[in-house]
Amino acid sequence: MGIQKFLAPEFVFGPGARKLCGRYLRNLGAGRVLVVSDSGVAGSGWTDEAVLSLEAEGLSAVRFQGVRVNPRMNQVEEGTRLYRDSGCDSVLAVGGGSPIDCAKAIGVMSANPGSIADYEGIDRIPRPGPPLVCIPTTAGSAAEVSQFAIIGDEGRRIKMAIVSRVLVPDVALIDPETTVTLDPFQTAAGGIDALTHAVEAYVSNVSSPITDIHAVEAIRVVEAWLPRCIAEPKNLEARTEMLRASLEAGLAFSNAILGLAHALSHAVGGMFDSSHGEANGILLPEVVRFNYPASASKYDLVARIFGVEPQASPKAADLLADRLAAFAASIGITARLGDQGISRADLPALAERAARDPCALTNPREASIRDIEDIYERCI
Ligand SMILES: [Fe+2]
CATH class of the missing domain: 1.20.1090.10 (Dehydroquinate synthase-like - alpha domain)
Structure with missing residues (x-):
């Protein structure tokens, strides 16, 4: 057997884990958090609940909830602009694979120049992004623990696979209560x-x-x-x-x-x-x-x-x-x-x-x- 490495974030698994997001982000040094989600997740109340958890710890929240299924480069750019213009210092993703992948890419682009397309492929991101906490609301993508982000490039009609250790979130709060409303x-x-x-x-x-x-x-x-x-x-x-x-x-x-x-x-x-x-x-x-x-x-x-x-x-x-x-x-x-x-x-x-x-x-x-x-x- 050759040498092997195994990369995984800290995670908290179980009913109620989502409610720890404020505490975890405060411990990571957050002050103003970009909360990335989509309209379906926001409609189910999970985003509001996460914002309350942040506010209870004295943190402020800036919402970016326009992520669509199969997120694309322009959404990453829009979210990165909002992150910078609002003076955010950390990211919380609430949702399925699409919001989590978009949040990962926003974090990368808040710390690196150019376009997210410049970092397509394996291990090409020079600088890690800000603290990232993820609350998955679907059971499947596992984006909350993976070192992958999949972002669509509309011009080339492809999905870019971006793979890097810096895409592994700091903490995943994995709470089955968020999945009982899935259709x-x-x-x-x-x-x-x-x-x-x-x-x-x-x-x-x-x-x-x-x-x-x-x-x-x-x-x-x-x-x-x-x-x-x-x-x-x-x-x-x-x-x-x-x-x-x-x-x-x-x-x-x-x-x-x-x-x-x-x-x-x-x-x-x-x-x-x-x-x-x-x-x-x-x-x-x-x-x-x-x-x-x-x-x-x-x-x-x-x-x-x-x-x-x-x-x-x-x-x-x-x-x-x-x-x-x-x-x-x-x-x-x-x-x-x-x-x-x-x-x-x-x-x-x-x-x-x-x-x-x-x-x-x-x-x-x-x-x-x-x-x-x-x-x-x-x-x-
Ligand atoms: Fe998959």
């Missing part, structure tokens, strides 16, 4: 995203025994609890388990990185502005079918978790891929890429973007442009 689609899309993180991290060619522990546990928990979250949305035990699955998948993928399903879904999201989790749910089975020979014993363990006994069958790849597709369908992910407006004519442009995504580098099986087009084609 069935948000629950399913987030849950499948977490499953995709876990499976891709598990078979990644930079995985390690330390990341594997978290990846396998996340797969077990998603299989056992995601259907319960759909059937019983107010079940706090089920919500707690799924948020733990998201966290463990995040600890795994932040360190072992991802694979082809994410490379392909980033390309889809960049060109078609579609749901990230849903795209992963569509792509994962076909990526597993392609990847299986490169990591058969690990995929066989995933198969057993899903109740499939591979028994060295020549059809083992198909058994697992079909089971994963059936699992996605059972929680309501039945769309195909064609439903997201994608046709065969789009495949060369999508494949070219996917091949350049950093997540393709850690996929266990090398894929040619032709291989990637074939995977997309099976998902239309």
Whole structure:
């Protein structure tokens, strides 16, 4: 075994954790906090509650709640301007992956020159941003613990993957009470995203025994609890388990990185502005079918978790891929890429973007442009 590193922020996990944001930010030396969220989160009251927690500790808050799904560069610029013009010294993200990624990018741009596009790729950010605390309100992205930020570049129609240790938040306050109001689609899309993180991290060619522990546990928990979250949305035990699955998948993928399903879904999201989790749910089975020979014993363990006994069958790849597709369908992910407006004519442009995504580098099986087009084609 070679040398390994494992990067994770301090986190507080459990019901009520969100209420500690004022105390944590004060301890980090904050005075004026940019609170980044979106209209849905603000509408559910989580942003107001966070601002009250800041004010109770004598901190002032400046709200930036215009973040949209799949945040783009212009929102990062708008948020950075507000941060500077308002004299902020720290950032609090309240929301799903989109507000958290946007908050990370605002922090980077408050401390570095140029454009966020200058820092696309791996380990290219020279200076760390200000203190960042995250309160996730979805179970899936795990942006609150990861060293990733995904930002859309509208001009190039791509999603940039920005990967750096300085993107790991200072503290994550992970509170399952924030997830009981998620609707069935948000629950399913987030849950499948977490499953995709876990499976891709598990078979990644930079995985390690330390990341594997978290990846396998996340797969077990998603299989056992995601259907319960759909059937019983107010079940706090089920919500707690799924948020733990998201966290463990995040600890795994932040360190072992991802694979082809994410490379392909980033390309889809960049060109078609579609749901990230849903795209992963569509792509994962076909990526597993392609990847299986490169990591058969690990995929066989995933198969057993899903109740499939591979028994060295020549059809083992198909058994697992079909089971994963059936699992996605059972929680309501039945769309195909064609439903997201994608046709065969789009495949060369999508494949070219996917091949350049950093997540393709850690996929266990090398894929040619032709291989990637074939995977997309099976998902239309
Ligand atoms: Fe993801």
